[in-house]
Amino acid sequence: MTPIQNFFDPELLAQTAFTVVVAFTFAGALIAVLPRNILYNVLGLILCLTGVAGIFLFLGSAFIALMELLIYVGAICISIVFAIMLSRPLHLSLPKRHLPKVGGALGVALLVFGVLVTIISRTPWQPAAERSNDWSVTTMGVYLLTRYDLVFEVMSVVLLVAILGAILITGQSRKRSS
Amino acid sequence: MNSLTTYLFIAAALFIIGIFGLLQRRSLIGMLIAIELMLNAASLNFMAFNRFLAPDPIIGQVYTLFIMGFAAAETAIALSIIIALFRRIHSINIEQARDLRG
Amino acid sequence: MNAAWTQDPNLLAAALSALTPFAAFALIMVFVRPYPRLSAGISIAAIGVSLMSAVFLLARNWSLTEPLQITVRWLVSGDIRIPFGFLLDPLSLLMLTIVATISFLVQVYSLGYMAGDPGFSRYYAFQSLFAWAMLTLTISPTMIQLYIFWELVGLASYLLIGFWYEKFSASEAGKKAFVMTRLGDIAFFLGLLVVLIHFGNLNILDMNGPQAAARLSPALLTVAALLIFGGVMGKSAQFPLLTWLPDAMEGPTPVSALLHSATMVAAGVFMFARIFPFFSHSASAMTVFLSIGTITMLLSSTMAMVTRDIKQVWAYSTISQLGFMVMGLAAGGYAAGVFHLTTHAGFKALLFLCSGVFIHQYETNDMFVIGRQGGRGLRIPMLCMTLAAAALSGLPPFSGFFSKEAIMGVLAGRHNPIWLAAGLLGAFLTAYYSFRLIFIILRPNPAEKAHAKAHGGHGNGHHAAGLYWVMAGPLIILGAVTLALGFFQGPLEAFLAGTHAVSESHGAGHHAGLLYAAVGLALAGTGLAWLEFGRKGAAQMGFVERLPALRALFANRWYLDHLYRRLLDYVIYGTFSNLFTRNDRRVIDGAIDGMCRATIGSGRLLSFVQSGMLQYNLMVMFAALALVALGFYFLG
Numbered sequence: 001m002t003p004i005q006n007f008f009d010p011e012l013l014a015q016t017a018f019t020v021v022v023a024f025t026f027a028g029a030l031i032a033v034l035p036r037n038i039l040y041n042v043l044g045l046i047l048c049l050t051g052v053a054g055i056f057l058f059l060g061s062a063f064i065a066l067m068e069l070l071i072y073v074g075a076i077c078i079s080i081v082f083a084i085m086l087s088r089p090l091h092l093s094l095p096k097r098h099l100p101k102v103g104g105a106l107g108v109a110l111l112v113f114g115v116l117v118t119i120i121s122r123t124p125w126q127p128a129a130e131r132s133n134d135w136s137v138t139t140m141g142v143y144l145l146t147r148y149d150l151v152f153e154v155m156s157v158v159l160l161v162a163i164l165g166a167i168l169i170t171g172q173s174r175k176r177s178s
Numbered sequence: 179m180n181s182l183t184t185y186l187f188i189a190a191a192l193f194i195i196g197i198f199g200l201l202q203r204r205s206l207i208g209m210l211i212a213i214e215l216m217l218n219a220a221s222l223n224f225m226a227f228n229r230f231l232a233p234d235p236i237i238g239q240v241y242t243l244f245i246m247g248f249a250a251a252e253t254a255i256a257l258s259i260i261i262a263l264f265r266r267i268h269s270i271n272i273e274q275a276r277d278l279r280g
Numbered sequence: 281m282n283a284a285w286t287q288d289p290n291l292l293a294a295a296l297s298a299l300t301p302f303a304a305f306a307l308i309m310v311f312v313r314p315y316p317r318l319s320a321g322i323s324i325a326a327i328g329v330s331l332m333s334a335v336f337l338l339a340r341n342w343s344l345t346e347p348l349q350i351t352v353r354w355l356v357s358g359d360i361r362i363p364f365g366f367l368l369d370p371l372s373l374l375m376l377t378i379v380a381t382i383s384f385l386v387q388v389y390s391l392g393y394m395a396g397d398p399g400f401s402r403y404y405a406f407q408s409l410f411a412w413a414m415l416t417l418t419i420s421p422t423m424i425q426l427y428i429f430w431e432l433v434g435l436a437s438y439l440l441i442g443f444w445y446e447k448f449s450a451s452e453a454g455k456k457a458f459v460m461t462r463l464g465d466i467a468f469f470l471g472l473l474v475v476l477i478h479f480g481n482l483n484i485l486d487m488n489g490p491q492a493a494a495r496l497s498p499a500l501l502t503v504a505a506l507l508i509f510g511g512v513m514g515k516s517a518q519f520p521l522l523t524w525l526p527d528a529m530e531g532p533t534p535v536s537a538l539l540h541s542a543t544m545v546a547a548g549v550f551m552f553a554r555i556f557p558f559f560s561h562s563a564s565a566m567t568v569f570l571s572i573g574t575i576t577m578l579l580s581s582t583m584a585m586v587t588r589d590i591k592q593v594w595a596y597s598t599i600s601q602l603g604f605m606v607m608g609l610a611a612g613g614y615a616a617g618v619f620h621l622t623t624h625a626g627f628k629a630l631l632f633l634c635s636g637v638f639i640h641q642y643e644t645n646d647m648f649v650i651g652r653q654g655g656r657g658l659r660i661p662m663l664c665m666t667l668a669a670a671a672l673s674g675l676p677p678f679s680g681f682f683s684k685e686a687i688m689g690v691l692a693g694r695h696n697p698i699w700l701a702a703g704l705l706g707a708f709l710t711a712y713y714s715f716r717l718i719f720i721i722l723r724p725n726p727a728e729k730a731h732a733k734a735h736g737g738h739g740n741g742h743h744a745a746g747l748y749w750v751m752a753g754p755l756i757i758l759g760a761v762t763l764a765l766g767f768f769q770g771p772l773e774a775f776l777a778g779t780h781a782v783s784e785s786h787g788a789g790h791h792a793g794l795l796y797a798a799v800g801l802a803l804a805g806t807g808l809a810w811l812e813f814g815r816k817g818a819a820q821m822g823f824v825e826r827l828p829a830l831r832a833l834f835a836n837r838w839y840l841d842h843l844y845r846r847l848l849d850y851v852i853y854g855t856f857s858n859l860f861t862r863n864d865r866r867v868i869d870g871a872i873d874g875m876c877r878a879t880i881g882s883g884r885l886l887s888f889v890q891s892g893m894l895q896y897n898l899m900v901m902f903a904a905l906a907l908v909a910l911g912f913y914f915l916g
Contacts (some may be wrong), residue, residue, distance in 0.1 A: 014179065015179060018179045022188060025188070025192070026191065026192075026195075029191075029192055029195045029196075029215055030195065032195075032199065032211050032212070032215060033195055033196075033198055033199030033202070033203065033208075033211075033212055033215070038205060038207055038208060041207075041208055041211050042211065045211050045214060045215070048192075048215065048218070049214075049218060052192075052218050052221070052222060055185070055188070055222060055225075056222075056225055056242075058179060059185065059225045059226060059228070059229045060229050060235070061225065061228075061235075061238075061239050061242075063239065064225065064239050064242050064243070067242075067243060067246060068221075068246065071246045071247075071249075071250060072214070072218070072246065072249065075250060076214065076249060076250055076253045079253060079254070079257065080207065080210065080211065080253070080257070083207060083257045083260070083261075084207060087261075087264065087270070101201075101202060101895065101896075102202050104201065104896070104899050105197075105198050105201035105202035105895070105899065106198060106202075108197065108201060108899045108902050108903050108906075109194040109195075109197045109198040109201070109902075110194070111902075111903055111906050111907075112193070112194050112197055112902055112903075112905075112906045113190060113191070113194040114906075115906040115907070115909055115910045116190040116193070116194070116906075117187065117190060118910070118913075119909070119910075119913050120183055120186045120187065120190065121183065122913075125182050125183075125230070125231060126231070127230060127231050128231060128232060128233035129233070130233055131232070131233055131235075132233065132234055132235065133235070134234075134235065134236070135235055139236055140236050140239060140240070143236050143240065144240065148240050151240060151244060155243075155244065155247045155248075158247065158248065158251050159247065159250070159251050161251075162250075162251035162252070162254050162255050163254065165254075165255055165258070166254045166255055166257070166258035167258075169255070169258040169259060169261075169262050170258045170261050170262065172262070173261065173262035173265045173266070174265070176265070176266075197902055200895070200898065201895050201898055201899050201902070202895070272893075272894055272895065273893060275892075275894070276891070276892035276893060277892065278890075278892040279890065279891060279892030279893075
């Protein structure tokens, strides 16, 4: 069925889709930092992270894209929403913007962007000599449990320590403030 | 879409948006959101290198998983710190925390 | 220095003469101050040694043909060599003897005069200091050494004028003397620098030699001479730096006798005579000196005519006679000027010492009061004072007659008769004011006796016999000198001419007419004084005093002091002091205060960095990170 295929040129389609995903990402990022309403920020973050997941797809790893959605959007952002809901910032007044502070932040951000762009554009990126083409999840699972099992274990420990730490900090401060 | 530098620029842009947010937001949760942006930008960087430069495409993905795990842990800790600070200064405005003022 | 220096009798005598008073000064100041009698003994012994050494040197070197110079290497810089040592030639030996003699007599006299004073030891220490400085000044071989001891003499003068420092007027007078002479010394030093730079050294013998005229251009010679004369103006109280000398009478009378009549103020004239050949190269400078001397002489004679204070009369007289000496030297009469210096030292010291006896007895300086209190009862002082006054007026056969005639002769040799006329007028005025004082004391006005009872001195009338003779002894010695010295004119002039060909203008020999004119005028002055003050029933008011405006002019020292006060207030205090004070406050203090304020302000500014706000710290951190990364990327 060449007409449909010709109508939707895969290359062009992919390019358009890529542009849309990147646009979502940036829109989400800007919504995450610019408005003062915290819920807008969280929703912007969710949008941005979804876009990032799309970019991961373009970068070839469906697994990581789904993981991104699962972990970041599904867990982290939800916990942030919970934190917002359970605290009282919504009822607090929206503070006025400090122009010097905004200016300073903008300046530093632009400086860092300039440096990064300079370095990125000037470095001659050399791909490695031998590149394998194995993108399967099976291989990743095998590597996680054999070659990179230290990473796996350390991650578990980190998560455990984080949970314990979170409980401790909240518990201690509750004791102090009561 | 097919060149490394495109993805690097995107990651850089996300990173500096994150910096902008970190330096400018008053509420602690806003800063946390900005930090998440920065982490994601770093992940993007790794995935881009993984796709275009790495000899073995698994390593970048593992690293990205790593980062995600750390982000989760860090969010938990950060939220508990915010709660603790809130209980002390009764506000999540970071400009209220000025005890180290010279 | 090997031990051979002790073998040379000249050097030994010169060194002893100059240095023993310094040893006495050091000893007294450091160790012996609590013992007044011992201090006096040490000082008098030292000056006695100096006197004997001086007389020894004079006698030994009476027929000296070549000046004797003994020096050691002192300052050497490139081509400039300034040695230190002694120069023995007729002028310096003569001056040495004069200074030593009068110092000795005055120190003996002070035993009586200053008896009981709480600062007795200090007085003798300063007397020794002065003796050391003055003696070394006279035998200095270079102008630098002369200048150094010139300043030391000024210091001694300051210390002795303000000896009774609790009295405000005395310390003020000391300051005034020092500052005024210092003004002259600035010019003196500048002149010395001019000579040093262009001529290469400051040896007196070299300066007096023919090379000076060869190496220095006439304009430079005149400039140098005029500048060096500034020192003479300051030290010898020439116009216009003359008002310090009358104020210097605040010091004890022996000090006035020694310093401010016979020796220190004569140092200026001595210095003139010392480099007389150098000065004579510049005829225009000599003319300037002549006019200054003339003005000084006439001005101060008028001031002496109206004052009531004994010491002031003799102070003005000293200024006037110094002016006369300067006139003589500037007109070319080297021997005449030096001879007058010698005789003047004798009779002026005598006048002061006699006045001292009166002051000590009646505790007042006012001549009218002394007269009324029966001053003429003190016979030896009265006789000696009359003798000395006659010498001062130039009456024969006293020493002053011979020396004044010598100078008149030199003045007559000049083309312009104005100088001689001024000299003769000066002689008339001198006789007038000297005998005015004599007659006021000799014949007090009985009508003013009530005035005396109201406010006069309270004399104690008694004198321990020993102290009296301690004071009277020197008077008698000086009186004898005044009587006899005139007849030694010939030998002295031969002595002075001994070593170098001093070009002396023997203008007129001895005009008989000049002789009679001068003596006649002196007698006329004496007669006028007798008319107004001396005869019975005299009104005791001078012809000047009948014109109040004139009297005020003379009494206020021709308003010179007022002029100086104005100058000080407007120029020095008003302008310079003001400027410097403003500079000190606004610029110097302001700069430091400004720095303080800047430091504090910048500290305050910088403290804003420590705001305690996390995000500002983060901003700096990210910016630094970016820059470091950039740096590493490009440089690493």
